[in-house]
Amino acid sequence: MADAIGNKAAKDYHLDVAAPDQGFFAKGLGNTDWGMKNRLSRIFSPKSGNTVMLAFDHGYIMGSTAGLERLDVSIAPLCEYADVLMGTRGALRSCIPPTLNKAVCLRATHDSSVLFEDMSQGCGLGVDMEEALRMNASALAIQCFVGGAGERDSLEVLCRAADAGYRYGVPVMGVTAVGKEMERTPKYFLLATRILAELGASMVKTYFCEDFEKVVAACPVPIVIAGGKKLPEAEALTMAYRAIQSGARGVDMGRNIFQSDCPVAMCKAVAKVVHQGFTDKEAYEFYLSEKN
Numbered sequence: 001m002a003d004a005i006g007n008k009a010a011k012d013y014h015l016d017v018a019a020p021d022q023g024f025f026a027k028g029l030g031n032t033d034w035g036m037k038n039r040l041s042r043i044f045s046p047k048s049g050n051t052v053m054l055a056f057d058h059g060y061i062m063g064s065t066a067g068l069e070r071l072d073v074s075i076a077p078l079c080e081y082a083d084v085l086m087g088t089r090g091a092l093r094s095c096i097p098p099t100l101n102k103a104v105c106l107r108a109t110h111d112s113s114v115l116f117e118d119m120s121q122g123c124g125l126g127v128d129m130e131e132a133l134r135m136n137a138s139a140l141a142i143q144c145f146v147g148g149a150g151e152r153d154s155l156e157v158l159c160r161a162a163d164a165g166y167r168y169g170v171p172v173m174g175v176t177a178v179g180k181e182m183e184r185t186p187k188y189f190l191l192a193t194r195i196l197a198e199l200g201a202s203m204v205k206t207y208f209c210e211d212f213e214k215v216v217a218a219c220p221v222p223i224v225i226a227g228g229k230k231l232p233e234a235e236a237l238t239m240a241y242r243a244i245q246s247g248a249r250g251v252d253m254g255r256n257i258f259q260s261d262c263p264v265a266m267c268k269a270v271a272k273v274v275h276q277g278f279t280d281k282e283a284y285e286f287y288l289s290e291k292n
């Protein structure tokens with residue numbers, strides 16, 4: 001095993017060298033099977049290469065978060081403006097019409113609830129592959145606690161989900177969870193995203209940070225950014241813009257959309273940045289014009 005101490009610091013991310021073209025539009029995923037590529041093409045637009053995922057899985061650890069008190073009222077009407085629905089099987093089955101025909105990134109782990117001081121204790125697989133296929137999932141989301149108390153358990157869950165995913169052609173999205181005591185630095189996200197990709201994640205969800213282009217360069221599969229706590233709309237659009245400029249292939253955004261003053265306008269504005277090359281300022285002007 002490689003030593004953990006005394007290594008030369010990584011520094012050359014070859015930012016001017018494009019990742020190899022493997023004959024498929026999504027980075028690092030050219031050597032996967034047809035079914036996997038078909039599902040990836042429902043997650044990421046083959047035209048822009050990017051995705052807008054609407055995250056409303058919060059209830060699986062937080063219960064009824066602000067804005068998600070009634071998923072049928074707040075989320076169902078929003079779904080048509082996103083590319084991918086990221087939710088639990090319970091939320092999807094009970095509140096989201098299957099006729100919307102949107103790709104699903106199924107929240108597939110169970111984790112410690114907000115009642116626990118340390119939420120990074122780990123998790124288990126909450127959905128098996130048969131059920132994921134029954135839900136017509138285009139991807140599974142697995143929470144991973146690199147550096148947290150639950151590192152070992154959550155990475156084991158990721159590896160087993162990736163095994164099943166490769167067997168059935170379902171990509172796994174590794175999610176870099178940040179617990180209370182865990183770092184939120186570029187160094188941390190460089191480490192965590194790379195670990196998840198190397199262990200079999202076909203895409204990685206992580207937080208935007210400084211030097212994000214290095215995080216993207218060092219991760220061999222597509223990265224989407226997490227939204228995080230609610231920001232003013234202009235700031236959230238700037239974060240999305242900077243992430244896309246740094247090479248992120250999309251967003252997986254929840255509170256910054258569904259807690260917005262105008263969730264539909266915000267979701268559409270985010271999509272302008274992600275798919276149509278709008279700057280943050282253009283997208284914010286668009287948001288204001290849609291809102292009024």
Ligand code: 5RP
Pocket residue numbers: 055056057058086175176177178226227228229252253254255256
């Ligand atoms: C945390 C998650 C969340 O459950 C959720 O998707 C977060 O969404 P947001 O922070 O944009 O409200 O995946 O890692």
